Amino acid sequence: MARLPVYLRALTTLSDQGTGTCSSEELAAAAGVNSAKLRKDLSYLGSYGTRGVGYDVDYLRYQIAREIGVTQDWPVVIVGIGNLGQALANYSGFRSRGFRVVALLDADPARHEQVVAGIDVRPFDHLERIVHEHAVAIGVIATPALAAQDVADRMVACGITSILNFAPIVLTVPAQVDIRKVDLSIELQILAYHEQRKTQGASRAEVPGEVPATATEATA
């Protein structure tokens, strides 16, 4: 289930705050979901709560981490060390969540001089060797859209079975390979869509330029 990582994050925050146990209400609020949904999600993993009390934060956290698979270490390769690839390589949040960047690959020879986040940028042709050496199962694509399908094909050919794609293109891969895509332009466009609807409604209902001051308080 795609919400487990959110619960895991919320539990980590609670644990850092020193909370020992929490109810489904509290955890649901921290994760931004309905408490019934949260309980149903957790019940899929087993009965890790105590009725009348709630959940033991650290215990539940470990159970979810184990279910997701982040108790073990996942080696990752990043291909395309441009603006985005460098930002990803420098991101500390991956390491702390069980992902270890074992290699940065780029097709541009000019990049091979660079060291990003303490890791040498290496030629893309080293992909096969590195994947085999470190038993890499997860690959990240941060190349331009035109190169992404080729990169994905190469990844699949040498045994990678999960791909995170940042290029704005629909990748075609065999059914046994998992693909997740992150497209920032699409996110912005969805916001623009709703924004347009808001302002259209405002032209009829409200005076332009005026922001309603009601209910600007966060709903807990």
Added chain:
Amino acid sequence: MARLPVYLRALTTLSDQGTGTCSSEELAAAAGVNSAKLRKDLSYLGSYGTRGVGYDVDYLRYQIAREIGVTQDWPVVIVGIGNLGQALANYSGFRSRGFRVVALLDADPARHEQVVAGIDVRPFDHLERIVHEHAVAIGVIATPALAAQDVADRMVACGITSILNFAPIVLTVPAQVDIRKVDLSIELQILAYHEQRKTQGASRAEVPGEVPATATEATA
């Protein structure tokens, strides 16, 4: 609908390839969705196709762009010009899709010396002035998680009604404000989850694409 930007991207690709018209089958394949779903989505906008022929690529592209709202120009501010913020500022794909970065803001005075992507990094305190000056409706948060809620509150207070959040935290905002979040760690964790299941199932020989009928009801 969240799939419209995907269709728009596919149509742009087709148009660049010189395709004048396309059927729902073709477009659906390019967008990676079912053709019936695509037709239903498009019929929601109006009858822009011709039976027996298909859709005029450029005409449909304009109609979808208008529906989404990317025919107009959307000013955007980015707050938190670290690794990720700089990558975003340098990304040319935003401009080409109707989004214009009007300001880069950061709380760290050391950043204010910098020029990123030809834009001065300015103090976060300038937020109100800039938002008012450029009529900014969309804000991007690329600060650490701890600062994100404060930044969001400030954004909301000065009239921003759509926020794209990269910080790994659940933001609380008034109901009229749209939030979209991008959490790369969560994406990787979802991949790890499926990866773990794959390798577990591999111990028993299985046909790819078939799912054991036991407790594996997590088809994303």
Added chain:
DNA sequence: AGGAGTTTGTGAACGCGAGAACAAACCGGC
């Protein structure tokens, strides 16, 4: 002009996830 072939638009069935509601279980006090 008419028919054959093609493709859109949409009505209807299906499946699935979300949310409300409730019984079972647990804790603490008396």
Added chain:
DNA sequence: GCCGGTTTGTTCTCGCGTTCACAAACTCCT
């Protein structure tokens, strides 16, 4: 030991999105 208060785990229902299937509509060829 029992009882009130609390919280989980689960069942049931509802609504939505997806998909199939088909009639209407258009083009092209004869």
